[in-house]
Every structure is written in structure tokens, then in C-alpha cells.
Amino acid sequence: MKSTGILGVGHAVPERKLTNADLEKMVDTSDEWITTRTGIKERRIADPGIAASDLAAAAAQEALERARMSPSEIDLIIVATVTGDYVFPSTACLVQDRLGIPNAAAYDLAAGCSGFVYALDQAWHGVRSGAYGAALVIGVDVLSRITDWQDRSTCVLFGDGAGAVVVGPVRDGFGVLATYLGSDGSGASKLYIPAGGSRQPLTPETLTAREQYIRMCGNDVFKFAVRVMEDATLEVLRRAGLTSGDVNLFVPHQANIRIIDAAARRLGIDWDRIVVNVDRYGNTSAASIPLALSEALQAGRIKAGDYIVCVGFGAGLTWGAAAMRWDGREAYR
């Protein structure tokens, strides 16, 4: 098996900001409620006409530049998303064409907010086995298109964005050390979209009932999230032969500052080792972890040899964690 890890990271977010003050004018909410319950102050919203592949391609382009690699070196593209441009074809194929990546295998993967870690796991296995030379892993979501802007319990939470990494060979002993993925489909209806799939196609009635938008049992997802953030982190650390004391940087899914805080306390990880940007972007679903990782690199918070743990949870219900040792070929060093 070849040592395999992240060679470059990039991200892209829409320019338009939606603040808590803006939301106060749209639904019965307040900056005070949103800030204390979630930690979110603003989020980015894609303009009409901007789709997942637009953000994904921009993030991937930056990741390739940071890795100093050309599109022709990529032979696998995995896009984690639940808001692809179309039901089919995959958004990965649109990115393949947009970036001029010749003949790469390309597919989308739906694991909600855990999607990036799921896709990273697949790319890691694909490259380390020798089946692929290098992969692009992209987490992207345009949740604003599936958000019910009349539902104050969900619309204050979400935002749009993309993050991307190039996965390829690294020095021995570096790169991804272990992954851990899991699911519990008995919680499927805790976070889902009722209509628009094969179980309930869109009809005038489903549209009137606003069933084309996200429905969530926030409290149940909250409790699930705190539990799996801790459990998944401990399991991936065990698989990597590490303890939480070894972790230089913890990159959790950015859903709610209270979930991050509760998980960090349980794991004994202090704030200066945690990446937090939920205040500026809200919950960007599959984009959240690579977006946080990209910003941490740009801020100089990661150096060669650092141990990093990424952990996510989301619709499915799903969870996923990855532990890695940073190689440092990445251009921000």
C-alpha cells in the first residue's frame, strides 16, 4: 500500500452574505437566538444561476494549483453533495469537463454532511491500492436551494459553499492514517426531504405542503451529533494508534458551535486546537470540513508533521472520521 494523503486544498464560496439581521426580516427570529443556539452570524448564498458544479470547479481549481498539479494527473473525481446540478448526470462529470480532466472516473456520493469524509475514504483506498494515481475529492452543497425560507427552525442554519482536496502519494508515514465511517438508517427521517424522489414524486400537493425542502428534528440530530462526534473521533484515533492528546488540529463538521463545544469537552480538546468557521458560513453540509481545512491552511495553522482529525455527521444518519499526518507538500507551508 502506498502512503496517500492530501496534496492541495482549495475552497470557493458565493460572495453574497445573508446575516442574522437579514433573517430577522424574513422569519420570526433574532440575532440573539441564532447566535446563542448555533454560533452562526452569517452565511453565504449562491446567486440565481450558480450551481454546485460552479463552486465545485472553483474549489477544485484552487486545490490543483496548491498541489502544483495539472488536471491530466487526476484519474478519479468524487463529488460529495446532496444538491448536484441535476438528478443526473453527476456533478463530478460536469467538473471533469469544466476542468479538462481527461477520461477520469467520476461520480457523486450522497452521505449528507459526512459526504466529504466518505469521499476522502474512497479516494484514499483507491490511490493507496494503486488503482488510481491521484484523485480530486470535492465537498459541495447549495443548501439554499433546498431550504424552506419560511421555516425558522432550519433556514437560519444553512449556507452554500465548496471545498476540495487533491489526494495522492505522500512520504512514508504521512497522509491519511485511518478512517472510520458508519451509518444508522433508522434515523433517516430525522433529516430528509420528503418529496422529489421515487417514493414521493413532486405533485402540486407536495409543493403546497413544501415537502421539497429540508425537514429536520433538530433536537434528535443534536444529541446524535454530540455522541457520534466523540465516538467516531475515538475510534479513528484508536485505528491510527493515536490519542486525543496527539491531535494538533481538530476539524469538525461546522453545524453548530454547541455541538463542537460539547464534543471537544468530551474529548478533552482545547479551543486552540479546533477549527471553527461556522460563525461566518453556517452549515455548508458536505463543504464544511474541506472549507474549514482550507481556511486553517491559509491561516498558517497547519505545518508538516501535524496530526489532524476530521469528523462529520449528517443525513442518513451517517458519520465519518479521518486521521492524518500532514505531509507538507501543500503550497501554504
Ligand code: UT7
Ligand atoms: O449537519 C447536520 C444538520 N443538522 C444539525 O446539526 C442540527 C442539530 N441541531 C441543532 O443544531 C439544534 O437542535 C437547533 C439549532 C436546530 C435548535 O436548537 P435547540 O436548542 O435544539 O432548540 P429547539 O429546537 O429545542 O427550539 C427551542 C425553541 C422552540 O420554541 P418553544 O417550543 O420552546 O417555544 C422553537 O420554536 O426555539 C424556537 N425556535 C426559534 N426561535 C427563534 C426554533 N428556531 C428558532 C429561530 N428563532 N430561528
